[in-house]
Amino acid sequence: MHVGQRLRLRRTLLGLSQEQLGTELNITFQQVQKYERAANRISASRLWDMSQILDVPINYFFDDMSDTTMQSSPRRVAGGKVGVGNFVGSADASVVLDPMARRETLELVRAYYNIESAPARKRVTEMVKTIATTLTEG
Secondary structure: OHHHHHHHHHHHHOOOOHHHHHHHHOOOHHHHHHHHOOOOOOOHHHHHHHHHHOOOOHHHHHOOOOHHHHHOOOOOOOOOOOOOOOEOOOOOOOOEOOHHHOHHHHHHHHHHHHOOOHHHHHHHHHHHHHHHHHHHHO
């Protein structure tokens, strides 16, 4: 699940659709969707292809892995299904617990980096921090 979530995060940050990534990988968008939802495992060679297309090192897909996820590896778990991840429920993968994996966060980050002026970006950052501080104090 973690690798699929990292795949989705990077794809979305780059502004690629599942269809565009699928085209680059010579697979259907449905297959990309299955990888992102962890319905299908990603082979090592496919993961390498993804790292090349998404311009990240292969270890990117394993960065920020929680201790719980590491302890849930098939090597450490004897039989049974492991229900670990940032999604609530298996049927509704749209409800994301990790704020860094939420669509609104990704859209905000993408919009932020579309601001070409570094001083303007800095002012936006300060404004958001001020709003957050004000709302949490009140």
